[in-house]
Amino acid sequence: xxxxxxxxxxxxxxxxxxxxxxxxxxxxxxxxxxxxxxxxxxxxxxxxxxxxxxxxxxxxxxxxxxxxxxxxxxxxxxxxxxxxxxxxxxxxxxxxxxxxxxxxxxxxxxxxxxxxxxxxxxxxxxxxxxxxxxxxxxxxxxxxxxxxxxxxxxxxxxxxxxxxxxxxxxxxxxxxxxxxxxxxxxxxxxxxxxxxxxxxxxxxxxxxxxxxxxxxxxxxxxxxxxxxxxxxxxxxxxxxxxxxxxxxxxxxxxxxxxxxx
Numbered sequence: 001x002x003x004x005x006x007x008x009x010x011x012x013x014x015x016x017x018x019x020x021x022x023x024x025x026x027x028x029x030x031x032x033x034x035x036x037x038x039x040x041x042x043x044x045x046x047x048x049x050x051x052x053x054x055x056x057x058x059x060x061x062x063x064x065x066x067x068x069x070x071x072x073x074x075x076x077x078x079x080x081x082x083x084x085x086x087x088x089x090x091x092x093x094x095x096x097x098x099x100x101x102x103x104x105x106x107x108x109x110x111x112x113x114x115x116x117x118x119x120x121x122x123x124x125x126x127x128x129x130x131x132x133x134x135x136x137x138x139x140x141x142x143x144x145x146x147x148x149x150x151x152x153x154x155x156x157x158x159x160x161x162x163x164x165x166x167x168x169x170x171x172x173x174x175x176x177x178x179x180x181x182x183x184x185x186x187x188x189x190x191x192x193x194x195x196x197x198x199x200x201x202x203x204x205x206x207x208x209x210x211x212x213x214x215x216x217x218x219x220x221x222x223x224x225x226x227x228x229x230x231x232x233x234x235x236x237x238x239x240x241x242x243x244x245x246x247x248x249x250x251x252x253x254x255x256x257x258x259x260x261x
């Protein structure tokens with residue numbers, strides 16, 4: 001039953017995550033937290049590895065096919081910032097978790113922050129037609145934005161969320177579909193840095209190796225499905241998918257806040 005639950009959640013999360021540029025962890029982590037099938041730290045690690053596989057496949061295919069989705073000027077600075085932010089976010093989470101006798105309570109903190117950021121992102125997405133986007137040209141600002149997005153994604157243990165797409169749309173005047181691909185690169189580097197930090201410090205929790213491999217395999221398959229769907233929908237449809245995903249995430253976050261607190 002554990003394998004079935006984890007694989008079905010991973011399939012749904014990574015298809016939707018690839019379409020919306022969120023990283024499947026934003027659904028995998030809160031849903032598995034809500035089921036209580038394993039500890040928060042184990043869920044975070046499994047989610048992180050799955051997100052790396054999903055985003056690596058999607059970004060890799062984009063680069064190999066030379067699809068004009070990545071912002072050549074800003075993406076390198078966003079990417080470096082995201083990687084450093086991933087390390088900082090993981091450190092910050094460990095500091096917060098250490099303040100509680102039961103580290104699982106930190107899951108409630110993550111759920112609360114995820115609810116707030118997702119709600120703010122939803123408000124922006126609904127009203128973005130009335131908000132003038134900016135066109136950032138500064139490499140330093142692009143680096144700082146990548147750093148903040150990477151930090152937030154790693155702290156939440158999800159790699160990245162809908163806030164990635166909203167920030168990229170607003171500050172770099174990207175379409176939803178272009179922001180999706182750039183967001184997945186940020187997700188990949190942020191989560192890769194955070195997960196490597198955990199492994200190198202021997203802080204990885206005990207997890208079922210077969211379950212991990214199954215989730216990674218499902219994530220790659222789901223990522224390809226999501227890529228194919230993303231190529232066939234327009235920006236308006238992509239926005240609707242993003243808004244629906246945010247409503248789902250907010251509902252799960254509320255449940256987890258009640259559960260952990």
